[in-house]
Amino acid sequence: MTARIGVVTFPGSLDDRDTQRAIRIAGAEPVALWHKDKDLKQVDAVVLCGGFSYGDYLRAGAIARFSPVMESLIEQAKAGLPVLGICNGFQILTEAHLLPGTMLRNNHLHFICRDQKLRVENDRTAWTSDYSAGQEIHIPLKNIDGQYVADERTLDELEAEGRVAFRYLDVNPNGSLRDIAGVTNEAGNVVGLMPHPEHAVESLIGTGRTDGLPFFTSILKKLVNA
Amino acid sequence: MARVVVDVMLKPEILDPQGQAVQRALPRLGFDGISDVRQGKRFELEVDGPVDEAALARIHELAESFLANTVIEDFTVKVEEVAEAVK
Numbered sequence: 001m002t003a004r005i006g007v008v009t010f011p012g013s014l015d016d017r018d019t020q021r022a023i024r025i026a027g028a029e030p031v032a033l034w035h036k037d038k039d040l041k042q043v044d045a046v047v048l049c050g051g052f053s054y055g056d057y058l059r060a061g062a063i064a065r066f067s068p069v070m071e072s073l074i075e076q077a078k079a080g081l082p083v084l085g086i087c088n089g090f091q092i093l094t095e096a097h098l099l100p101g102t103m104l105r106n107n108h109l110h111f112i113c114r115d116q117k118l119r120v121e122n123d124r125t126a127w128t129s130d131y132s133a134g135q136e137i138h139i140p141l142k143n144i145d146g147q148y149v150a151d152e153r154t155l156d157e158l159e160a161e162g163r164v165a166f167r168y169l170d171v172n173p174n175g176s177l178r179d180i181a182g183v184t185n186e187a188g189n190v191v192g193l194m195p196h197p198e199h200a201v202e203s204l205i206g207t208g209r210t211d212g213l214p215f216f217t218s219i220l221k222k223l224v225n226a
Numbered sequence: 227m228a229r230v231v232v233d234v235m236l237k238p239e240i241l242d243p244q245g246q247a248v249q250r251a252l253p254r255l256g257f258d259g260i261s262d263v264r265q266g267k268r269f270e271l272e273v274d275g276p277v278d279e280a281a282l283a284r285i286h287e288l289a290e291s292f293l294a295n296t297v298i299e300d301f302t303v304k305v306e307e308v309a310e311a312v313k
Contacts, residue, residue, distance in 0.1 A: 058293070059295055094297075102298050104298065151297075
């Protein structure tokens with residue numbers, strides 16, 4: 001049986017279909033999950049996709065964090081369910097305290113949309129094993145609340161434990177501290193990043209690169225081998 | 227009925243780009259002598275029934291878990307009596 005990967009749709013989610021498509025292209029079965037349902041439909045992993053959940057009112061991801069689906073997700077993520085948060089999904093994971101730190105408005109205050117170069121720092125997470133540490137990739141970035149911040153102690157801890165999963169290269173697009181583009185939890189099952197791997201899985205579309213595909217093949221390999 | 231006001235501000239050590247953008251506009255508008263601006267949020271909660279210690283404790287919890295993100299923000303809770311004041 002093929003791996004089933006859930007994609008949560010909140011009011012204001014934008015990239016749920018692209019994410020489902022990326023999962024299908026990687027060879028897994030995407031399962032649509034609805035923010036009002038507590039039921040995770042026994043999926044093997046979950047992606048929280050990009051967009052502006054609940055309009056990003058209050059703070060990005062702050063209202064989504066209290067939706068019914070998140071009750072189940074928080075509990076299961078703590079028990080080891082692989083969860084990937086992309087952009088707004090990353091913001092939701094920090095608001096849920098599944099990942100440390102939080103996101104502020106970009107330091108230049110502009111919405112940004114660019115092809116972003118990243119370095120994969122950690123290839124031991126559930127979502128990055130098909131990369132190698134130090135690998136440089138290009139995937140699209142689009143956000144206005146993308147400035148990653150945390151206190152110095154937390155940042156030092158993240159660095160020491162190898163939990164900075166991705167770093168911006170060449171350009172820091174939003175003022176993120178220590179050029180951090182993505183982080184992982186201690187167990188490596190929860191990963192969040194601001195750029196969008198689901199938009200870089202087909203050579204015909206966008207930048208022509210498929211540098212985002214390994215996210216989805218990594219998790220598939222992990223689930224199939226489990 | 228009473229009103230409880232929750233003020234949320236970014237912690238002093240957190241960069242506030244919105245406040246900075248406002249501050250940079252001030253000289254253009256002819257306002258001189260303002261060296262810093264920080265922008266926050268104010269929530270006005272209309273509370274049914276008495277604002278006793280229990281109610282305030284619940285609002286404090288609400289502010290801490292939802293209205294403010296304590297990773298980056300501080301908050302204060304204060305009671306503002308409205309209309310039918312205490313007799």
